[in-house]
Amino acid sequence: MIIAHISDTHIALDTPDADQRRSDLERSIANINTLDPAPDLIVHTGDIVHSGQPEEYALAASTLANARAPVYVVAGNKDHRANLRGAFSSRGYLGPESEFIEYAVDDYPVRLIVLDTLSSSSNRGDFCAERARRLIELIDDETTKPVAIFTHHPPFIVTVGPHPLHFETQEPMSRLQQALQRSGRVVAIFSGHVHRPAAGYVGTIRASVVPCIATTLRKGDYPAHMQSRPVYHVHRFDPDGGFATETRIV
């Protein structure tokens, strides 16, 4: 099972770098389309657009529609839940029943669970008791497969960059960490938001952050020849060894 993981495209209409952001996404999808073997799916871990506007989503969705593999989306702090739902609802995996953008994908050897870590008051992450309850229910719905989790905000202390904690406080992050560790079947956590690569653990669960696709917003030092080349991750799952992650440069 192969997952292509992209994040933080921040598609915009009126920023000075709007064309570059769109091009970064187009080129990334074109690059993913050349992977051999092909990925089973693509996951975008949020901040799909920059201002939450329907016109931005229309642009992002039309570009993502060029992907050969099915695309699953996660909501980031720059996303607007209702407008995101409007742009991607035809794909069938976004149930209308919840105020949160959360769902499970059961079509693969690893069960995928997408979480909503948005806060109503800041760009940082939140995870209320209701979401923790729903996560435990989602995990317990199917008990035979390992589980991979996708979030926008990384649920671990990020030791690179200026902000170690990407949740509003330790409390909601601890609540999420406890829910993730409870079953013993979560094998990996994949996130975005930080705009630079990072890795860590939630208990014994491996967790990683993919850099942002938008090259103009990327953090960290890259050599000059890479300044305009997006970076994404490919996560390959082996039943014996778990996930192995490759960094791809477009």
Ligand SMILES: [Fe+2]
């Ligand atoms: Fe973000």
